[in-house]
Amino acid sequence: MRDTATARSEGAIPAQPGPRDPAPQSGIVSAEGATGGVSVPAAADADAVILGAGPSLGPGERATVRLRDAGADDPPRYAPEWLELREGADATARAHDLLDPLRIRLANLPGRAGLVIHDVGCGTGSMGRWLAPHLDGAQHWVLHDRDPYLLHFAAVASPRSSADGSRVSVETRRGDIGRLTPDALAGASLVTASALLDVLTREEVGTLAAACAGAGCPALLTLSVAGRVELSPSDPLDQEIAEAFNAHQRRSGMLGPDAVTAAAEAFSEHGATVQVHPSPWRLGPDESALTAQWLRGWVGAAVEQRPELRERADRYLQDRLAACQAGELHVVVHHSDLLALVRPAGGAS
Secondary structure, three states: OOOHHHHHHOOOOOOOOOOOOOOOOOOOOOHHHOOOOOOOOOHHHOOOOOOOOOOOOOOOOOOOOOOOOOOOOOOOOOOHHHHHHHHHHHHHHOOHHHHHHHHHHHHOOOOOOOEEEEEEOOOOOHHHHHHHHHOOOOEEEEEEOOOHHHHHHHHHOOOOEOOOOOEEEEEEEOOOHHHOOOHHHOOOOEEEEEOOHHHOEHHHHHHHHHHHHHHOOOEEEEEEEEEEEEEEOOOOOHHHHHHHHHHHHOHHHEOHHHHHHHHHHHHHHOOOEEEEEEOOEEEOHHHHHHHHHHHHHHHHHHHHHOHHHHHHHHHHHHHHHHHHHOOOOEEEEEEEEEEEEOOOOOOOO
16 A cells, blocks of 8 residues: 555555544444445455344444454444545446536535535545545535544545635544434535445434435435346356345345435435436456455455355355456446425525
């Protein structure tokens, strides 16, 4: 990995870990941690099928790994290495077609000297690094996450300038999406999130939509899993693994593949204009490291849901990893991006 100074100057995730802050209270998940429930194995377990690695989960939480230098009593945290590994694929996948209608809405906001953007479940801040350079004008990003460790990375590696060279500043907050209110978003120009919706419950999505509607700010919610995966060459077990994985996604009341539909309905009920565009990962030989990690988590979640798959899934995973290493595997992991243009506060159009 590059040295810390270089990483900071280029807006990448810094090499050094963040401060040892107190254990976070339950709150907003670090949603970037795993597309569709992917858990990142520790280095020593790189060849193992992950059978639901991580802690016992509640709604809105994801299985994850414990960082190797963490104490036994520390809360589990998303590994920044995984978030860095997926950041390029995320940036390529996000739906650029949603940027123009978003820019038009932001340009028409009344009486604003700059943009105030709340990034919910920010992880290491990849959404800001992608979006800030696509928007003109001064920007102040409010980064929300339950994990102060990741908030440190997000703040240090945040972008410093917008598309037209204007200043970008950041602040960090810890909070609970279940208690997100219009007051918490007072003065917000935009709410963003990445890989968040599918780990929420229907009630939490409703809370998010109500908060945005009450504050009169649009929402750009990217990279929600769509429940469809395409692997080439195909295998007879592909569909069975996918179905078991999707069932795993819906455990504990989480929306999983139903999240975008639920969010579109929730925002529409508040009078928002909603646009949805596909944002698939397209993984080939150049993304083999990401594909291998994704495969382990995808298969591991399926086996956790259906333990009777274990023996066949283990052989399947080894065959898939071998094809991946040989550069012979191509994977499309389907996601959707959603833009909700709510009515501005005060009833203006």
